[in-house]
Amino acid sequence: MQEIRFHGRGGQGTVLASISLAKAFFEAGWEVQTFPLFGVERRGAPVEAYLRIAHEKIRLRSGVYNPDHIVVMDAKLIGAIDVTRGLKPGGWILVNSAVQPEIELAAGDFRLAWVDATGIAVAHRLGTRTHPIINTAVLGAFARTFGMPELAHIETAVRQEVPVKKEENVAAARAAYDRVHFLKGEEA
């Protein structure tokens, strides 16, 4: 079983990203479980969502404390909250950022990747310039970073989940897949 924690802000589609990714993994034949941070969500406030994937039925029903990997939807959360808390050594951190994000962790404790999901969302006219809808781009970058699920399964999930501009969202996921940056030598 692998556990992934998403960090974002209320209104950014963080929970929806986790649900869409769960559906993509399910399409690819995985057992899945996803849930938001149990509580009250407010626009702009930090939110979390969690995803478990496994090849057998997932029985564990408690919080995620030691995730295998982390996805950060907003680079400005780094430093404001401890986005790497509990991360297992060697896990991926995928950040939505136009530049290399600064994360304080000893080298070798994690693998870093980033993608300009905001820029890609704006270029595909998803949301507005001030409030772009970035989650489908993040999903494309996830598939590239982790080598799973296949982009085709992300595309299926995006078409199912996104109510409007389905093809633009699929195009954003594809574009992000091709534009993931890796810290040198760490490419998957």
Add this chain to the structure above:
Amino acid sequence: MRQVLEGSHAISEAVRLAKVQVVAGYPITPQTHIIEAISQHCADGSLKARFIPVESEHSSMAAVIGAAATGVRTFTATSSHGLALMHEVLHWASAARLPIVMGEVNRALGPGWNIWMDQSDSLAQRDTGWIQLYCEDAQDALDTTLIAFRLAETVNLPAMVVIDAFYVSHTFEPVDVPDQETVDRFLPPLEPRFRIDVDHPQALYPMVGPAFFMEMRRSIQDGMEAAGPAFDAIAGEFESVFGRRHSAVETVGCEDADLVLVTTGSVTSTARLVVAQQREQGKRVGLCKIKQFRPFPAEMIRAVLGSAPRVAVIDRNVSFGSGGIFAREIQGALCPLEQRPAVYSYIAGLGGRDITPETIAEVLRLAEETPAPEAESRWVGLNPDVKP
């Protein structure tokens, strides 16, 4: 077809497939998603039901009572303070022998204001004459809702389908959603035994004096007693149609167990992992899941736990001045046995505090290490640094 669904929506899907005719609802966290999805089903025509938005939970129960009295299939859902507000009319629903089904999402009552998992809301309604069925995950919630309609309509008593706040209600996972034709085979349209009918006027719910009241109460008790065997029969039919087995009391490895862990709700799911791990380590630990709280399956409890040396009960609730409610019920059920197990009572996970595999392992360790159970329930996971 298997699809990824939220636990709340597993209940909404069951309500759609049950072809419910009247739904009333009022939003309250963490229940809202159930009613929200049903109102969407009503709006898009996938459920041809009358949806009645109301101004309070008391009114939503009153509305489905009125509707059920006309002989139609009804549903509502609530949580926590909403359920508490319904209390008066919950008695009415059962005494009027109306087969209403209600989704109930376990949540604590305030103050301190708390929207998280805690069984205190539903268990406080244990004496209202409602059947209570607790669910472990989203599939369990969908299946139990379908079973609840059959059961309620068989014994003419209302039934509550109870799921954990967030751990089930807000968790997405694969659920097998059956097709309409299969559900229709299991759940035919409601044929009411009595109903308000303007063409055949009659008086319902009159004043009843001491000469008749006790017999009416005895008939509710008889209905509850009939609900036990009825659940088993209906669950058997459910298994033959859908291939999934449900029981009032489910056991895993209890036959040779030195210690049996008793759980309800979503804790059962995590406990399955812990018990399997301990079995692999050579410990003879069993698991007993209680699904049906009312009627309390005392006979099954005696059959399953009677020969175990030790039983450890996790209660995600407390009856102040008494202890863990499931533990007390189990102690009562075991009382007629000459030789009975030592029952260890643990209170954990109140107000959404997480019950992790470590919490469950701690409960098992405490029960193993304590030669004889204390009279009081033991609280697990209290933080000694927090002084209210």
